[in-house]
Amino acid sequence: MAEQNAERNHGQPDEIRPMIERAVAEALQQQIPQLQAQIAQRVLEALPVQALSIQRSDAAAPRETSSALVQAVSNIHSGSTQKEILRALLQAGSEHCSRIALFVVKAGVASGWQSRGFGNDESTTNFTLDLNAGPAAHAYQNRVATPGNVAEMDARFVEQFGSPANEQVLILPLTLKDKVAALIYADGGDSDKLDSAALELLVIATSAWLEVTSLRKQAAAKPDREATPSVDRPAPPLSVQTVSSFSDPFASHAPKHVPASPEPQPQPAEVVEVEIEAPVHATAAAAPAAATDPWAGLSAEDADVHRKAQRFARLLVDEIKLYNQAKVAEGRRNKDLYDRLKEDIDKSRGTFQKRYGSTVAASADYFQHELLRSLAEDDVAVMGANFRH
Numbered sequence: 001m002a003e004q005n006a007e008r009n010h011g012q013p014d015e016i017r018p019m020i021e022r023a024v025a026e027a028l029q030q031q032i033p034q035l036q037a038q039i040a041q042r043v044l045e046a047l048p049v050q051a052l053s054i055q056r057s058d059a060a061a062p063r064e065t066s067s068a069l070v071q072a073v074s075n076i077h078s079g080s081t082q083k084e085i086l087r088a089l090l091q092a093g094s095e096h097c098s099r100i101a102l103f104v105v106k107a108g109v110a111s112g113w114q115s116r117g118f119g120n121d122e123s124t125t126n127f128t129l130d131l132n133a134g135p136a137a138h139a140y141q142n143r144v145a146t147p148g149n150v151a152e153m154d155a156r157f158v159e160q161f162g163s164p165a166n167e168q169v170l171i172l173p174l175t176l177k178d179k180v181a182a183l184i185y186a187d188g189g190d191s192d193k194l195d196s197a198a199l200e201l202l203v204i205a206t207s208a209w210l211e212v213t214s215l216r217k218q219a220a221a222k223p224d225r226e227a228t229p230s231v232d233r234p235a236p237p238l239s240v241q242t243v244s245s246f247s248d249p250f251a252s253h254a255p256k257h258v259p260a261s262p263e264p265q266p267q268p269a270e271v272v273e274v275e276i277e278a279p280v281h282a283t284a285a286a287a288p289a290a291a292t293d294p295w296a297g298l299s300a301e302d303a304d305v306h307r308k309a310q311r312f313a314r315l316l317v318d319e320i321k322l323y324n325q326a327k328v329a330e331g332r333r334n335k336d337l338y339d340r341l342k343e344d345i346d347k348s349r350g351t352f353q354k355r356y357g358s359t360v361a362a363s364a365d366y367f368q369h370e371l372l373r374s375l376a377e378d379d380v381a382v383m384g385a386n387f388r389h
Contacts, residue, residue, distance in 0.1 A: 068095065069198060073205045080213065089184075089206045090116050096198040098189025099164070102174075103129045104182050110136065113182070117189055118161060129183065130154035139171040140180050144311045145200045146171045147318045147374060150187070164188045166325055170196050170318075172203045176210055192325070196318045302360045309352075309361035310370075316348040317370040328375065331384075337376060338387035345371065 072092035079085035086102060093100040094116040101115035101124040110131055112124035131140050135148030147170050150163045164187035174182040184203055188194040295303035321328055324341055331337030338345060352367040376382045 069201060072202055076202065076206050077209050079209070082210070082213075085206060085209055085213070086182075087114065089202060090114055092202050093184065093186065093199055096193070096195040096202075097170075097186040098191050098193050099161075099185075099187050100199075101185045102182055103127075103185065105131075105140070105180050110140070110183050124161070127157070127160065129157065129185070135169060135171045136183060136185075139173045139183060142310075143173050143175055143178075143180055144307075144314055145173070145196065145203075145318070146314070147196060147321060164194075165190050166192055168194060168321070168325070170194060170199065172200060174203050174207050174210075176207060176214075181210075194322060196322060197315065200315065298360075305356075305359050306361045306364065306366075309356040309359065309364070310366045312355065313352055313366035313370040314374065316352055316367065317374050320344050320348060321375060332377070332382045335382045336384040338383045341375075342386075 099117035103110040110129035112127040115124040134152040135146040139146040172184040331340040
């Protein structure tokens, strides 16, 4: 009898394994709605409430704007594949700007994927965006939304797609696992429709949901990987960028101009890997970002505070520029920019100080830096004699 019980107990793990796997899958599926709510809350916390509710004469009521953004985020979160999520982002973004395009970054090269407002959805497909200068370079290297003038953009881009009427553009980085996976270009086209705060929120929501779908793929593939013994593999050569096909939702997109290695056979290891050769210019483009990291010597927590403070300052100054375009142009021309925008500048400065004035980022004074860099275009003289600096 004892021998029979031992044999029966020995066989149980194989018999109950499918039941355990189903239970885990069902538990994960039940947690998805709660996870969505947590992501939405984190997105809202990442952006200042003031930036989403700034009043202007031609703006819709804050409640209507908030409802539209909630619906847009919900549409993004309803996507279950990379293409569905990115198309939802472009569609939602087109409600807050006249032209929007997504450029996937692979091996230091930004290649056009799809767009809205450029004539047709494929207008920008496989167009390579210059990552070495202008707002695109700044957004890529610093991982922050970067407004700018179309004159700062790659001349090839302007020649092929034309300039927006007000000459203002916005580049937003879509980050995954602390890396820029794509850049979003947006402008007002023939109108002045360019809501930078709404666009940044949508990009953050998209990034978060792509992370979730990536984790779900990993969870689904984990039983198969656990059933196969791992095999040691030699480290990849230095000239090769290794990307996990599970952790990188953009792994399926390879720009046509980037030479790729032959499709590898699935490896019996923890994660299937895809290798993409990094072009020489891509390596050169990535080097300055690491070399000029202003927070390299700080703790992860302090660096995060600095990064958020810088992003908040840029958002505040961007709002000033966006809603006072005529005053900005006149102030630059007459060199009295501060006098014309004193109320907005002082109010935004107070908002920034209230949020970051007592943090480790206070000494950097990112708001003042952004006023000079973005609003005055690095010419303090245009701010006028009454500006303190």
